[in-house]
Amino acid sequence: MFPSDAGPPGTIGGSSAPVTTLAKIDLERIQAQLPYRIVPAYLLLQAQSPSQPSLPEPAPLPELSEGPPLSYAIQWFTFAAIALIGFIVLALREGRDGASAGRDVAG
Secondary structure: OOOOOOOOOOOOOOOOOOOOOOOOOOHHHHHHHOOOOOOOOOOOOOOOOOOOOOOOOOOOOOOOOOHHHHHHHHHHHHHHHHHHHHHHHHHHHHHHHHHHHHHHHHO
16 A cells, blocks of 8 residues: 555654654655645644644744844945945045056156
8 A cells, every 4th residue: 555665644764653843845755655646835834723732833933033134234234335435435546546647647
């Protein structure tokens, strides 16, 4: 009924322990363990009422805060502003130096 390297549904590689965590979703391997067709989609459980102790608990949602990304954004915008201002200063100096060098050669 099951392929030689697979055990009953919910197990991987003939192991009798149920799968509770997947590092990668291998649809072909999962399909080989199930007697019905699956579609390439998955759902995330957010809440369940009543709770079932045999099923894994849904992972908590990440905390929403400004945190490090805001600091990184400020840091990189500061770097961009420094680079832009530095480019303008160097371009003005080059223009001034080029103009004075042109006067020295001509004069």
